[in-house]
Amino acid sequence: MAAKQRGKRDNMNAFLEEAKAASRELMLLSGAEKNRLLREMAGAMRSATMDIIEANALDMKAAEENNLSSALKDRLLLDEKRIDAMATAVEEIAALKDPVGRVIDGWVTDDGLKIEKVSIPIGVIGIIYESRPNVTSDTAALCFKSNNVCVLKGGKEAEHSNAAIAKVLRATLKRNDLPEALISLLPDASREGVAKLIKMDKYVDLIVPRGGEGLIRYVSENATVPVVKHDKGQCHTYIDKDADMEKAVKIAVNAKVDRPGVCNAMETLLVDRAIAAEALPKLKEAFDAAHTELKGCGDTRAIIDVAEATEADFDTEYLANILNIRTVDGVDGAVAHIVRFGSGHSEAIITESYTTAEYFLNAVDAAAVYVNASTRFTDGGAFGFGAEVGISTNKLHARGPMGIEGLTTYKFKIYGNGQIR
Amino acid sequence: MAAKQRGKRDNMNAFLEEAKAASRELMLLSGAEKNRLLREMAGAMRSATMDIIEANALDMKAAEENNLSSALKDRLLLDEKRIDAMATAVEEIAALKDPVGRVIDGWVTDDGLKIEKVSIPIGVIGIIYESRPNVTSDTAALCFKSNNVCVLKGGKEAEHSNAAIAKVLRATLKRNDLPEALISLLPDASREGVAKLIKMDKYVDLIVPRGGEGLIRYVSENATVPVVKHDKGQCHTYIDKDADMEKAVKIAVNAKVDRPGVCNAMETLLVDRAIAAEALPKLKEAFDAAHTELKGCGDTRAIIDVAEATEADFDTEYLANILNIRTVDGVDGAVAHIVRFGSGHSEAIITESYTTAEYFLNAVDAAAVYVNASTRFTDGGAFGFGAEVGISTNKLHARGPMGIEGLTTYKFKIYGNGQIR
Numbered sequence: 001m002a003a004k005q006r007g008k009r010d011n012m013n014a015f016l017e018e019a020k021a022a023s024r025e026l027m028l029l030s031g032a033e034k035n036r037l038l039r040e041m042a043g044a045m046r047s048a049t050m051d052i053i054e055a056n057a058l059d060m061k062a063a064e065e066n067n068l069s070s071a072l073k074d075r076l077l078l079d080e081k082r083i084d085a086m087a088t089a090v091e092e093i094a095a096l097k098d099p100v101g102r103v104i105d106g107w108v109t110d111d112g113l114k115i116e117k118v119s120i121p122i123g124v125i126g127i128i129y130e131s132r133p134n135v136t137s138d139t140a141a142l143c144f145k146s147n148n149v150c151v152l153k154g155g156k157e158a159e160h161s162n163a164a165i166a167k168v169l170r171a172t173l174k175r176n177d178l179p180e181a182l183i184s185l186l187p188d189a190s191r192e193g194v195a196k197l198i199k200m201d202k203y204v205d206l207i208v209p210r211g212g213e214g215l216i217r218y219v220s221e222n223a224t225v226p227v228v229k230h231d232k233g234q235c236h237t238y239i240d241k242d243a244d245m246e247k248a249v250k251i252a253v254n255a256k257v258d259r260p261g262v263c264n265a266m267e268t269l270l271v272d273r274a275i276a277a278e279a280l281p282k283l284k285e286a287f288d289a290a291h292t293e294l295k296g297c298g299d300t301r302a303i304i305d306v307a308e309a310t311e312a313d314f315d316t317e318y319l320a321n322i323l324n325i326r327t328v329d330g331v332d333g334a335v336a337h338i339v340r341f342g343s344g345h346s347e348a349i350i351t352e353s354y355t356t357a358e359y360f361l362n363a364v365d366a367a368a369v370y371v372n373a374s375t376r377f378t379d380g381g382a383f384g385f386g387a388e389v390g391i392s393t394n395k396l397h398a399r400g401p402m403g404i405e406g407l408t409t410y411k412f413k414i415y416g417n418g419q420i421r
Numbered sequence: 422m423a424a425k426q427r428g429k430r431d432n433m434n435a436f437l438e439e440a441k442a443a444s445r446e447l448m449l450l451s452g453a454e455k456n457r458l459l460r461e462m463a464g465a466m467r468s469a470t471m472d473i474i475e476a477n478a479l480d481m482k483a484a485e486e487n488n489l490s491s492a493l494k495d496r497l498l499l500d501e502k503r504i505d506a507m508a509t510a511v512e513e514i515a516a517l518k519d520p521v522g523r524v525i526d527g528w529v530t531d532d533g534l535k536i537e538k539v540s541i542p543i544g545v546i547g548i549i550y551e552s553r554p555n556v557t558s559d560t561a562a563l564c565f566k567s568n569n570v571c572v573l574k575g576g577k578e579a580e581h582s583n584a585a586i587a588k589v590l591r592a593t594l595k596r597n598d599l600p601e602a603l604i605s606l607l608p609d610a611s612r613e614g615v616a617k618l619i620k621m622d623k624y625v626d627l628i629v630p631r632g633g634e635g636l637i638r639y640v641s642e643n644a645t646v647p648v649v650k651h652d653k654g655q656c657h658t659y660i661d662k663d664a665d666m667e668k669a670v671k672i673a674v675n676a677k678v679d680r681p682g683v684c685n686a687m688e689t690l691l692v693d694r695a696i697a698a699e700a701l702p703k704l705k706e707a708f709d710a711a712h713t714e715l716k717g718c719g720d721t722r723a724i725i726d727v728a729e730a731t732e733a734d735f736d737t738e739y740l741a742n743i744l745n746i747r748t749v750d751g752v753d754g755a756v757a758h759i760v761r762f763g764s765g766h767s768e769a770i771i772t773e774s775y776t777t778a779e780y781f782l783n784a785v786d787a788a789a790v791y792v793n794a795s796t797r798f799t800d801g802g803a804f805g806f807g808a809e810v811g812i813s814t815n816k817l818h819a820r821g822p823m824g825i826e827g828l829t830t831y832k833f834k835i836y837g838n839g840q841i842r
Binding site for chain 2: 368
């Protein structure tokens, strides 16, 4: 057992050492070459449609045997149309502006050194994800476009699909005399394999977990490699006394109802006490029409007839069409509630007051702070990033919607002509 | 014992909760107000010179009793001149451009949302440092200037000095009706106290260890709070066949000899085989004149008479006037050596060839990569940052010399006019 364990560890070491070595080769690949290869990968995926569907059928059969829910099975399923969409996504990534080599800053020092701060790849990125097989080609393409090596660890339930997709991408690399190690699946996909991967800071530069809360918590608590994490979104909308009530109702309903199961959906609505008597009945009417289950604080329930919201409710990410409502004392009361319960994801104020809006924008510490708009806009697509790597709830490195620039870091290039100190 | 431990933990929790709460108050302090307070702190330090010197005398007495080296005692000593210099440093920090509120990026989305990416404070920053008491006022001022709360953990040997300095700074806060918790010393300064602090990610947003290798390794291996770390500097200079030999000798000697005990000093000199026979004797002459102890690879020793450099030597940060010399096969050989032994700190090439210079700049992954200049320039002062928080060997968040911007993160402010999805 001990010998077997050691064998596994050594394999992992050798595998990641190869990935690290490959990352140096990738570092110098030009933008034109990267884009040509990405388009070739997209074409190869379309050509391999039947092979991918066959592999997917094995996963679907196992899903059937394991009684996976129909929602999970739908996430897992690949057909011709979905594979074409995956290929198109890779082509869209090829069309993005090159995130590497961007001169972020530049100046000449008193000593006459010309300094350029330039974006560069991070190196080796581990991506840990669940169910959807399209994440395999999406993240491989995003990493390749940013000159990063990716080590992919998908869900067990999608293993055949992921292997088939990775095989196509790797074959394209090989055909072009590039190391296959640039894109690979983690060989030991067990829980122990993941536990090892996230501690391999000698070879791996960043871990991006894309999955459920349990996975993310496990990874962030145990990794020694830096993690871009995506915690819960406990998002609030505050309706100020100076709000345009029509906008307020429309935005509040959208923030809750449009897609309750995602992280940028509102969980708690805060209403300024000064307008509660007028606003709450209108809000109740709109939310009733949207079949939202409402819970309220004591003051709210004195005005409208809703269930009681407990302290624990204010701390719950429902991810469902359920909403807490709390009456607060103006913008300061709203900020105090958000400080106490917010998760630093997305927070909104609805107001026509310039001063109150600016105060809220400055006083609330969250990745995205909105005036007069729905928190639902917090994502890479809506921000105009073209492609989204994830939404980070880290405070450092990348915060909020993370475009492909989130997969780069920087170095300083210093041009001298003989300077010494 | 268990009860006492629990008591300590609860104290730490309460202490850090207070720091976190204070950070929200600090978040909204204006630039003018911050600068006025910093100047008041500088004045207060000058006024308290005698109190600080008295406290310092207690530390000096303990240093005497504990037989500290004269170098350590010199670091510890405060006199009128040094306290004045500390006050001046705080005034210089007041004069820096405000790092907070900077609009880093901005655009309007297709939905008509105006997005601003704005720099904001990180929150609560723990600084763990050793010996020099001036770090107390320096880092407190840097954190205050960037609207961050600091929790300072100085060395045991400087405890009275640090307490006296912190007392002056906190008295200024109190006089201005600001919470003293904005600047504080960690109450439990034991090893256990540090162990707890670096796991308090609920309250602490960043840890900056400034000290010896042992401290930094301990912190980065055990922290759950993000750490800006400063590992070793295993720096190289490569003299290419197309180098201007006069520049090459001057730069190589400077990189090694100017201050061998610091992280940006060169540890290994790489010499292109094509010019080794000509270059090595000139280099030996110059280094002999600078009393540098030389070690060489086999090929080097075939040309000049120096001691043998082992594999382990190439991996050693001497921090002394000792230098390894290795003959390599052109720029590719140099890059391969740096990939194997470099620590990602500072690397230099000496060449007049445009193509070779650009290749080296792109192929070497380090925080700072130089052409025709000494690696000794890697620091905040030489980069023109005004104040230096440290030199980071992290790959993410902050890399290389870290100015006060390294103590900020960002948020997105989104200005809408009723947008929903």
